[in-house]
Amino acid sequence: MTETYTLKIRRYDPESGSAAYWEEFGVDLPPERSVLDGILQARDRQDGSIAIRCSCQAAICGSCGVRINGKSRLACNTKIGLAAEAAPNGAIVVEPMGNMPVLKDLIVDMDAVHWKKVQRVVPWLLPEGDPPEREYIVDPESMIDVTQAMACIHCGVCVSACLSMEVDPDFIGPAALAKAYRFVGDPRDAHAEDRLLDLAEDPHGIYDCTHCFACVEVCPKDVAPMNQIMRLRRRATGDYGIKDANNGYGHEKAFTDLIHKYGWLSEAQLLPKSYGDGSLIRAQLKPAAVRELAAKFPTIVRGLASGKVSPKTALIHHKLRDQDEIRRIYDEVESKDDRLELNLYIIGEDGSEEGEAAGSGGGAEEGAMAEGGQES
Amino acid sequence: MKLAYWPGCVSRGFTPELHGAMAAVAPKLGLELVQLDRANCCGAGVIAEHNQELVDTLNARTFALAQSVDGAAGMVNICSTCQGAQSECQERLDADAAYRAHINEHLEPEGLEYEKGGAWWNKNFLWLLVEEIGLDVLRDRVVRPLEGLRVGPFYGCYIVRPTRRLGFEFYPERDRYLEMVIEACGAEPVQYAGSHKCCGFPIVTLHRENSLRQAGRHMADALDAGADCVVTPCPLCHLNLDLQQPEARPFVERDLGMPVLHLPQLVGLALGLDIKDLGLHRHVVKTDPVQEKVAALAGAA
Structure with missing residues (x-):
């Protein structure tokens, strides 16, 4: 049944010389139609100058990324009825994507941000030696790992939502880093280590991701870019032992070592150990680490002065009563040659033992437990 | 309401005022908190980044300890990060029986086993307030x-x-x-x-x-x-x-x-x-x- 909805669209035309402004349009559509249908109806019937990029209208071309009620989405796979329910004051708010300059109305400059960042990660295969006479032969298991990253349609919705990019426009960002993993994880690529070294050492690379899940939440293709960034980190530290200048290696090592030692976290030790590649002694010897720690000093003094941190808390940390069990678990897991990873993107979720969920039969379960990683 | 209580690391480290505040508030809301003293750090996303099997085992261990608290309605935490990190592991543990069985093998020497969710839950204090205690009860108990x-x-x-x-x-x-x-x-x-x-x-x-x-x-x-x-x-x-x-x-x-x-x-x-x-x-x-x-x-x- 057709209903009337109000779209509140952010308009901007740089050639007019005027500032951006809001304009409301009433549209008539059944609730299951899309917000994009609404925008196109407003353009057809009321104002032909409304600018939006779109093509397939089926969430595959990745052209119609916008922000709807503040959330980054594809306009074509957002139902207008649901958008209206979530709308403040009844009007569905439609804005151009964030973190990218606006060219006109709902069109942003993807070249200036998204595509430039994708170029930054060398988004093509770099095999070694002469190509084989026919196709490359790749073990299907080894491709499971990169399937999720390959599902990206480059809509830029994750770039729009990225909270690290909001404070650091130079951050390489979720889409481009997911693309980087697509090649780092590809067994045909011969430059995984070079790629990882590059992305680990860049202050705007893999260690600039703040782990906020914004990209995971908004991706229309379930690429989970943040998870791909975490895989890049895992490869950089676990497989290649890359000790980067951003303390990414040190932070991970210090944290995991402290839990191995005590079972729970000692913030007082985490900080200095992070700056010393996991070691307290190295932290005293590295000039950069001493500089970082000195910068932290006022924080520690304030913590003590406020009474929230006692010298005892800061200096003495006890291990858990059953710490031997934690160490045994570490030893059991970490003594394996390969890391075991369950990929929910491949198997789907829930109810596998009942054999009801799609793709969760016995074979799929086995296949889902991919063993990634390699010993360096 | 009796609850298995996971205070997390930071509330006993650099934010001790949080741990104390929770201890003071619990009796006012009729909560009996059984603190999981043997439980371990959730990994805060860092151990997940390091090794998935390790973090899933560590959190399955915490869940198993919580599930063994007699008469507890569920597990409560006071840290958004614990909630998210633990939910991530629980999602994988609950998704796949073979994987869960494999993780439980690591817990067996300690006599522990994580049983798939069902009616069992792990909730942040915020969720607990609204969903289990109820805003009406909270309003009734507000004296100031x-x-x-x-x-x-x-x-x-x-x-x-x-x-x-x-x-x-x-x-x-x-x-x-x-x-x-x-x-x-x-x-x-x-x-x-x-x-x-x-x-x-x-x-x-x-x-x-x-x-x-x-x-x-x-x-x-x-x-x-x-x-x-x-x-x-x-x-x-x-x-x-x-x-x-x-x-x-x-x-x-x-x-x-x-x-x-x-x-x-x-x-x-x-x-x-x-x-x-x-x-x-x-x-x-x-x-x-x-x-x-x-x-x-x-x-x-």
């Missing part, structure tokens, strides 16, 4: 409605994203609970841009400037929106928003001075608990403006 106190909610990423993992399908209003609790306490929720954004803490040792720029920006936004204070269910957010707030100031080039309360502290104030019992005197950013408003309420009563 915080009238006139303007409070900005700050959730912490791990408790609001990704919605699919965090049960929003069944509890679609979980991203509005802080506002609802603030109202139930008689205070006024303040809308501002940063309420559901990232505090920046996870990169404070990796990219300090970007981390503190996030913290500073959110506190400045809350200030501009007229908040007297901010409240958070996440002690890691508290570290960046309170402990680091003076450090964040240069990156936003303005004075901030925004008090940041832990969720049990705000609830405790409404339940009539003493400022000192709630540890409000143990913050880096002084909570005096909040204390003064509360004192004025007491005077008026």
Whole structure:
């Protein structure tokens, strides 16, 4: 049944010389139609100058990324009825994507941000030696790992939502880093280590991701870019032992070592150990680490002065009563040659033992437990 | 209500006032907390980044310890990061029987086993307040409605994203609970841009400037929106928003001075608990403006 909805669209035309402004349009559509249908109806019937990029209208071309009620989405796979329910004051708010300059109305400059960042990660295969006479032969298991990253349609919705990019426009960002993993994880690529070294050492690379899940939440293709960034980190530290200048290696090592030692976290030790590649002694010897720690000093003094941190808390940390069990678990897991990873993107979720969920039969379960990683 | 209680690491480390506040608030709400002293760190995303099997085993261990508490309705935590990190592991453990069995093999020598969810749950204190205790019960127990106190909610990423993992399908209003609790306490929720954004803490040792720029920006936004204070269910957010707030100031080039309360502290104030019992005197950013408003309420009563 057709209903009337109000779209509140952010308009901007740089050639007019005027500032951006809001304009409301009433549209008539059944609730299951899309917000994009609404925008196109407003353009057809009321104002032909409304600018939006779109093509397939089926969430595959990745052209119609916008922000709807503040959330980054594809306009074509957002139902207008649901958008209206979530709308403040009844009007569905439609804005151009964030973190990218606006060219006109709902069109942003993807070249200036998204595509430039994708170029930054060398988004093509770099095999070694002469190509084989026919196709490359790749073990299907080894491709499971990169399937999720390959599902990206480059809509830029994750770039729009990225909270690290909001404070650091130079951050390489979720889409481009997911693309980087697509090649780092590809067994045909011969430059995984070079790629990882590059992305680990860049202050705007893999260690600039703040782990906020914004990209995971908004991706229309379930690429989970943040998870791909975490895989890049895992490869950089676990497989290649890359000790980067951003303390990414040190932070991970210090944290995991402290839990191995005590079972729970000692913030007082985490900080200095992070700056010393996991070691307290190295932290005293590295000039950069001493500089970082000195910068932290006022924080520690304030913590003590406020009474929230006692010298005892800061200096003495006890291990858990059953710490031997934690160490045994570490030893059991970490003594394996390969890391075991369950990929929910491949198997789907829930109810596998009942054999009801799609793709969760016995074979799929086995296949889902991919063993990634390699010993360096 | 008897609960297995996971306080997390930070509430017993650099935010001891949170641990104390929770201990003070629990009896007022009829909660019996059985603290999981043997349980381990959730990994805070870092161990997940390091090794998935390791983090899943560590959290399965915590769940198994919680499940072995006799008569407990479920498990409660007081940290958004614990909630998110543990939910991530629980999602994988519950998704696949063979994987779960494999993880449980690591727990067997200790005589522990994680049994798939079912009726068992692990909830942050925020979720517990709304879904298990109930806002009506909370309202009934409020003896000092915080009238006139303007409070900005700050959730912490791990408790609001990704919605699919965090049960929003069944509890679609979980991203509005802080506002609802603030109202139930008689205070006024303040809308501002940063309420559901990232505090920046996870990169404070990796990219300090970007981390503190996030913290500073959110506190400045809350200030501009007229908040007297901010409240958070996440002690890691508290570290960046309170402990680091003076450090964040240069990156936003303005004075901030925004008090940041832990969720049990705000609830405790409404339940009539003493400022000192709630540890409000143990913050880096002084909570005096909040204390003064509360004192004025007491005077008026």
